Amino acid sequence: MAKAGAELGDEDEGMQKVITEGGLRQEWKRQRAEERKVKGTGMGRVVKWNRKARVNYVHCRTGKGNLQAWRHVLDIDQPDECRKCGRYAETGRHVALVCIHGEEIGRKWGTWEDMDDPERWRKRVKDPDGDYELDLIEEFFSNLELN
Ligand SMILES: [Zn+2]
Numbered sequence: 547m548a549k550a551g552a553e554l555g556d557e558d559e560g561m562q563k564v565i566t567e568g569g570l571r572q573e574w575k576r577q578r579a580e581e582r583k584v585k586g587t588g589m590g591r592v593v594k595w596n597r598k599a600r601v602n603y604v605h606c607r608t609g610k611g612n613l614q615a616w617r618h619v620l621d622i623d624q625p626d627e628c629r630k631c632g633r634y635a636e637t638g639r640h641v642a643l644v645c646i647h648g649e650e651i652g653r654k655w656g657t658w659e660d661m662d663d664p665e666r667w668r669k670r671v672k673d674p675d676g677d678y679e680l681d682l683i684e685e686f687f688s689n690l691e692l693n
Pocket residue numbers: 628629630631632633634640645646647
């Protein structure tokens with residue numbers, strides 16, 4: 547009886563360990579998959595963009611950088627209002643997805659997921675010097691005046 551109990555105890559301990567590590571591993575896997583989703587759809591394309599578009603995109607997507615809402619986080623005395631519309635806090639989401647100014651410079655998407663589809667925003671441009679393709683998301687972010 548004592549032996550069976552001990553064996554059961556060992557087994558339990560072993561099982562618990564496996565479940566805990568396995569569960570953690572699965573959770574890490576899930577988190578990494580999420581990160582890759584953003585990098586794969588967003589960042590894979592973004593690295594080929596011009597510098598200004600890249601910087602603006604990263605600031606908007608992370609909510610950190612040249613954004614009034616971020617300055618306000620760092621210094622409560624800094625106003626957080628959008629410098630374009632003045633109606634809402636200038637968060638990355640507001641600038642990239644919501645602000646009326648974005649519509650004026652060609653935004654036609656409403657979510658990050660919309661934006662992450664590269665095929666959807668690729669535009670073929672006819673040019674006497676040779677046709678080329680434009681990434682409309684890159685265009686948008688390179689036309690944003692964040693500083
Ligand atoms: Zn605005």
